[in-house]
Amino acid sequence: xxxxxxxxxxxRAYGPRHLDEIAARHGLPDDIRExxxxxxxxxxxxxxxxxxxxxxDWDDVPGDPMFQLTFPQRGMLPADDEERLAKxxxxxxDRPLLREAVQEIRARLNPHPSGQQELNVPTLDGxxxxxxxxxxRETVLYFPGQGQxxxxxxxxxxxxxxxxxxxxxxxxxxxxxxxxxYLRAHPEVHxxxxxxxxxxxxxxxxxxxxxxxxLDVATVRTIRIGTKSVxxxxxxxxxxxxxxxxxxxxxxxxxxxxxxxxxxxxxxxRELESDLARRALARIRATGAVVxxxxxxxxxxxxxxxxWNALWRAELAAGAVPYYLFVERDTGPYDxxxxxxxxxxxxxxxxxRTLPGLARTVRGPVMSATPGKVVVDGVEETPEGSFFRxxxxxxRQPSLVGRPFRARYSATAAWLDDLxxxxxxxxxxxxxxxxxxxxxxTPR
Ligand SMILES: *Cc1c(COP(=O)(O)O)cnc(C)c1O
Ligand code: SF4
Numbered sequence: 001x002x003x004x005x006x007x008x009x010x011x012r013a014y015g016p017r018h019l020d021e022i023a024a025r026h027g028l029p030d031d032i033r034e035x036x037x038x039x040x041x042x043x044x045x046x047x048x049x050x051x052x053x054x055x056x057d058w059d060d061v062p063g064d065p066m067f068q069l070t071f072p073q074r075g076m077l078p079a080d081d082e083e084r085l086a087k088x089x090x091x092x093x094d095r096p097l098l099r100e101a102v103q104e105i106r107a108r109l110n111p112h113p114s115g116q117q118e119l120n121v122p123t124l125d126g127x128x129x130x131x132x133x134x135x136x137r138e139t140v141l142y143f144p145g146q147g148q149x150x151x152x153x154x155x156x157x158x159x160x161x162x163x164x165x166x167x168x169x170x171x172x173x174x175x176x177x178x179x180x181x182y183l184r185a186h187p188e189v190h191x192x193x194x195x196x197x198x199x200x201x202x203x204x205x206x207x208x209x210x211x212x213x214x215l216d217v218a219t220v221r222t223i224r225i226g227t228k229s230v231x232x233x234x235x236x237x238x239x240x241x242x243x244x245x246x247x248x249x250x251x252x253x254x255x256x257x258x259x260x261x262x263x264x265x266x267x268x269x270r271e272l273e274s275d276l277a278r279r280a281l282a283r284i285r286a287t288g289a290v291v292x293x294x295x296x297x298x299x300x301x302x303x304x305x306x307x308w309n310a311l312w313r314a315e316l317a318a319g320a321v322p323y324y325l326f327v328e329r330d331t332g333p334y335d336x337x338x339x340x341x342x343x344x345x346x347x348x349x350x351x352x353r354t355l356p357g358l359a360r361t362v363r364g365p366v367m368s369a370t371p372g373k374v375v376v377d378g379v380e381e382t383p384e385g386s387f388f389r390x391x392x393x394x395x396r397q398p399s400l401v402g403r404p405f406r407a408r409y410s411a412t413a414a415w416l417d418d419l420x421x422x423x424x425x426x427x428x429x430x431x432x433x434x435x436x437x438x439x440x441x442t443p444r
Contacts, residue, residue, distance in 0.1 A: 008239030011151070014047050016040040022047075026058045035062075038085045039072035041098070042105050043332060044163050046153045047071075050233055054274050065268050065301045070152055073300075076333035081105050109332050110161045121171070124182050131173020132182060136372075136394050139191040142179050144210045145172040148197035151233035154267070156298050158331040159197065176213050183217045193224040193263070200229035204242040208249050215256045222259040230264045230291075231271035234280035247287050254288035264320065267295045268302055269310040272318055281318045291320035296328045297344050297365060298337045305350030312351065316359040325364025327376075330415065338414045341365065341388065345376045363393060369416045371432040372396060379409055387422060397432060405429050 014022060016037065023033040036045070047070050055066040062073060074082070081101075088098035120133040122140075133141040153163055173179060183189055192214060199207060214220050229236045237243050253260040262284055271277060284291060293315045297303060302311070312322040327344055328337050339347070344365035352360065367374045372395035380387045386409035392400045405426070407419035421430055 009049050009235055011048060011233060011235065011240070013151075014049075014052070015045060022052060026052065026056070028058070028061065032062055034086075035074045035082075036071050038082055038089065039074070039076055041085055041089065041102050042081075042109070043072045043076060043155065043160060044153060045071055045155070046150070046163070048152055048233060050235065050276070051152045054276070055231075055270060057270075063300075065307075066270060068300045069154055069156075069267055069298075072155060073336070076155070076336045077105065106161075106164070122182060124178070124185055129178040129182050130171055132179060134182075134186075134189070135396055137188055137398055139193055140179070140182065140186075140189050142176075142192055142194045142210075143172045143196060144176075144194065144199055144202065144206075145174045146206050147194075147199035147202050147210075148172050149201055150196070150198040151201060151229055151236075154228070156296070156301075156328055156332065156337045158329055160332050162197070176210050180213055180217065183214075183220060187219040190219060190221040191224065192220055192222075193226060195226040198227050198229060199225055200227040200233075200236055200246075204245040204249055207246065211249065211253060215253065215258070220258065222261060223253055224261040224263050224292075226263040226265070228265040230262070230277060230280050230284070231266050234274070234276040237280035237283050238276055243283075247283055250284065250287035250289045260287070260289040262289050262291045263323070264291050264293050265295050266293050266311060266315065267298065268307065269314045272311070272314040278318060281320060285319050291315075291318075292323040293320050294324035294326065296326040297339050297347065298328055299339050300337070303339050303343070303347065305347045308347060308351035309354060312355055312359045312362055316356060322359050322362035324366050325362060327365045327367045327415070329368070340410075340412050340414050341376050341419075342379065342409065342411050342413070345378055345388070348376075349378060366393060367416050371435065372400065374416060374433075377404070380406070385409065388419065392429070395432065397428075400429060400432055403429055405433070 019033060019037055019040070022028065051066070051070055056070070057064045057066065061067045077085075084101055085098070088094040088101055120135040121128050121130070122132055122134040123129065131143045131145065133143075148162065153160070179192070183192070194210065199210070202210075211223065214223060235243070237247065250260055266272060281291060295302070302308060308325065315322050325348055327341065328334070328339065348364050352362070363375055365376050367376075371392070373393040375391050375393050377389040377391055380389050387406040388409055389404060389406055391404045392402065395401050403426070406422040408422070410418065413419050416433065421433060425433075
């Protein structure tokens with residue numbers, strides 16, 4: 001380190017136990033602090049000094065989008081639940097009742113705690129391969145066991161059940177052995193998407209242990225890493241003790257002749273404004289890795305066209321590629337965050353219209369559902385009424401990829417299962433869509 005420069009931040013996670021410290025340091029009003037305390041009994045939060053100091057605008061809480069993104073809020077739970085939590089937490093004698101109430105509220109918010117990880121788990125020689133999901137022909141998702149948390153939590157994240165310890169973590173892979181066996185048996189898989197949690201919470205040594213063996217598998221042509229680290233802890237690529245090592249690891253993957261894609265999760269243009277974030281992006285790009293950007297559309301965080309337009313422009317300016325805008329799925333405080341499909345399509349179209357051509361690589365709004373990834377291309381007015389124009393961007397069955405279809409327009413529908421398909425939809429497509437419309441986890 002150069003003399004005279006401040007010592008770089010070392011990563012430290014802050015949670016509900018540090019709420020008073022955070023509130024005092026950033027001048028959080030008492031009433032908001034108490035709301036956060038109550039709601040966080042049910043919905044976890046986790047932040048770090050970078051999120052607190054660089055991303056949140058404390059003069060604008062609670063409305064600030066980064067505060068909404070990382071702290072639990074009034075309105076995320078029904079008012080009577082919040083009251084009940086307030087009452088029971090006032091008296092230490094009520095502790096057992098409080099614990100019961102928390103369990104009960106959580107169970108209502110998350111009826112299928114382990115459903116997410118159980119889907120699309122492939123088998124090899126008749127045994128399930130933990131830590132893998134294989135849904136689309138080209139791509140296998142890989143969940144390394146030590147990468148199942150994040151630098152900070154997003155309040156809308158469907159992984160919250162995992163973060164409170166409800167979901168079964170045995171689905172994750174202790175080591176890449178199962179993945180390697182599966183890839184050798186499935187040469188049609190060319191793409192491994194390493195996801196979590198956030199794989200970039202791992203030390204470089206650990207990450208190397210998961211990635212390096214893939215370089216011996218000739219059929220693997222691309223490796224993707226899904227991560228929010230550039231937004232939530234850019235020090236991972238700048239000042240962390242093993243920041244240089246991780247960049248060297250990226251270079252090594254690129255030097256092997258493979259495409260390395262960092263699938264970066266950016267929710268708001270502010271996440272690209274800090275010098276650290278820009279330096280992190282520049283350093284990642286200098287390794288030869290390509291940065292693709294994606295995020296869900298979330299009420300109160302980024303539900304307006306100007307925000308997305310600014311975000312995609314900022315990504316392009318940083319040399320990154322806008323990739324997907326997702327529709328938020330039903331989990332946790334879904335009613336708080338959801339945006340109807342009609343509104344999502346409008347926001348997307350308005351934000352897209354004035355983009356430079358090079359930023360029009362982005363697609364959305366996209367629902368990641370059981371049959372595949374379905375994009376809402378817009379609304380079509382016909383003599384028979386209005387319809388959503390939909391298209392399969394990804395499908396379990398390759399024959400369905402790219403196929404357009406329609407559903408009756410609805411101003412309030414927020415997911416595929418709220419939609420009424422046009423009766424003229426081709427039978428194979430209609431069958432696939434009707435067979436399952438449930439949301440499936442969206443890897444980043
Ligand atoms: C989105 C997704 C992928 C990757 O899809 P791309 O369109 O190639 O980015 C892979 N597997 C699953 C299960 C997905 O949901
Ligand atoms: S959205 Fe990504 S970064 Fe945010 S909590 Fe979920 S897994 Fe972590």
